[in-house]
Amino acid sequence: MKKLLGILLLVLLLGPPVGLVSVAALTNPAAISCSSGSLLVGDIPDSLTARTRDGRSITLNRQQLTHAATIMTVGGRTVGVGREGVVIALMAALTESTLRMLANPSAYPESLGFPNDGVGSDHDSLGLFQMRHASGWGTVADLMNPEYQARAFFGGPSGPNGGSPRGLLDIPGWQLLDPGEAAQAVEVSAYPDRYQNYQPVAEAIIAALTRTQSDGRSAAAAGVSETSRIVFPLPAGTYTSTDSFGPRIDPYTGVQRFHAGSDLAAPMGTPILAIADGVVTFAGQRGTYGGLIIVEHTVGGERVASYYAHMYDHGIHVLEGDTVAAGQHIGDVGSAGKSTGAHLHLEIHPGGANAPAVDAMDWLAEHGAAGLARADVSTAACRPERTP
Template identity: 75%
Template sequence: MKKLIVLIVVLMLVGPSIGLLSVATLMNPAAISCGSGSLAVGSVPDSLTAQTRDGRSITLNKNQLTHAATIATVGAQTPGVGREGALVALMAALTESTLRMLANTSAYPESGNYQNDGLGSDHDSLGLFQMRSVSGWGTVAELMDPDYQARAFFGGLSGPNAGSPRGLLDIPGWQLLDPGQAAQAVEVSAYPDRYQNFQPVAESILAALTRPQSASAASFDQIVPETSQVAFPLPDGTYTKTDTFGMRTDPYSGESKFHAGSDLAAPAGTPILAVADGIVSFAGQRGTYGGLIVVDHTVGGERVASYYAHMYDAGILVAEGDSVAAGQHIGDVGSAGKSTGPHLHLEIHPGGVDQPAVNAEQWLAEHRAAGVAGAAVTTAGCTPERAV
């Protein structure tokens, strides 16, 4: 215990240079091991068409989407996976098999006796994730079972292989990796860069099949009143713009990657303000976002979702289902999740949480967001209590 206290003091003195770890994380290790929240898998559509990152259109049939639902369901049942882990698994299965259960009769004639979606020919690989029996992933019978393959891919304490070979949960800090890198860490492919191309498709699949269980069910159906105004998410004079929406050089990998938000650097503890009146649909830890608040709004008659990321647990001041006002103090700037220092990562999703993000700074400018001096706008009856 004395060592832990000393380590906490050191981290507090070092401050923003540590970036990725918080005192809250050290006191609660589960905060870093959990994924992005649980998943509720709904009905499977007959087909889905989406585009890969390089612009290629891909259409998945109901059978392929059923396999995707199996992966998401296993992810929902496996502690620590969450939406982020399910996304990684779908990217891997899309890349390896296009979400098809592939037999391999040239290597294992008996594999053709099991239900399958066709034949593969990559050495002696089998199934959705093209796993190899000789590498210890499982028997032929096991690897021809989609549920087993999903459990093997996720691994962890409930996985069938006890960490050898490693599943996603057996990789320390997988939540801090790019999803494509996390997929590669499990698959150990000779072509490590190909998984990233399928991230938009995987995201479309999750949007079609699932929604976060922890989001207030009412927020998806109830009418969110039109906002009275639009506010800037940080007080005037407290922030510096450090990264914008669009392609950028990733600060971790050095690679050119798409950035869905706008980054506003500010001292830790700076008040984060709601950009509009709305209802909180998520408040908690979510993978690389760290502490995340999602608020649903109606702006100009359109449903809009705003995302505020990288808070520590103690910096989340609202709970799911809360009504908030434009300019209300809803959280404090932190550096949890995939972060190199205290800042607010802001995303704006016109159409709602399942729709693509747009340039947040441009959206705020177009809606004439009012700057807020000092800590926050005070609104009668809307003072949030600190989350516990």
């Protein structure tokens, strides 16, 4: 206990806002891990086609998806990883090998004697994550084993390397990093910006491979009725648009990153309203989002998911599986997760939760959202970059 208190004191001394968020992550396991139930792998399809962030189409075969299932299974049973950690691992494996077990006969001729999906030639790298024997990741036999590579990537107390090299769980505050940055922290690549491009593909893989939850909530979401209206998610006069959808300078790193949402600064505790009738498919803490609510809607016959982020636990007023109405008070504005101040981070995903996001403000305007001020639409170039 004394040791834990000492760690908490040290984190607090680092200063807000990052220190305060880190304390929440240390004291609340839910802030850093989703239940493994959301990662139960079902039937593996023969193929899956998805698009990268830059719009390129990629098709994965059954063997590649089987490797993805291995990563998901290992992540689901590793304490502290959760869904966010699995997304990062899939992004890394997609980038490094396109989810293929690659031998490397020029460096290790014996690697061809193990089951493999082809040949790579990047230094002495092997396998799904292109791990290097010379860097201490494991023996050639270890690195030609997909399950071993997944365990090594996640690391932590149950990892095979004892923190050297570092797996994801060995990186302090990995939950507060952009997923691409977290992947880079493990891979230490000469090309650190590659990983972000594969996040939509990783999300699509999880959606395709996970089983429907046994409590029927996912089935309930599949039957969402057409919404009766569209509303703005904050009461009129309570908010200021502070950051827009698209490329921006990340306020934490100072590096240009893609911002998938629209940020609306508002006083702490301001009511957050559901933008449309729908079903709650997630309500809880999720990595950099902090407190997150995801609602699935049907709008004009199309599935649409709305994300509401950065709430504290006590600011979430709905449960997964709840049916909500347009304009219903579902949460309160907070500043949890990767946040520099009280605000709502809003994302709109036409096609569902695993489809790419679009500009939320423009989407709301196009659908005639009640309560949306005209001045807030199509002013991205004029909005200062303040909050993530």
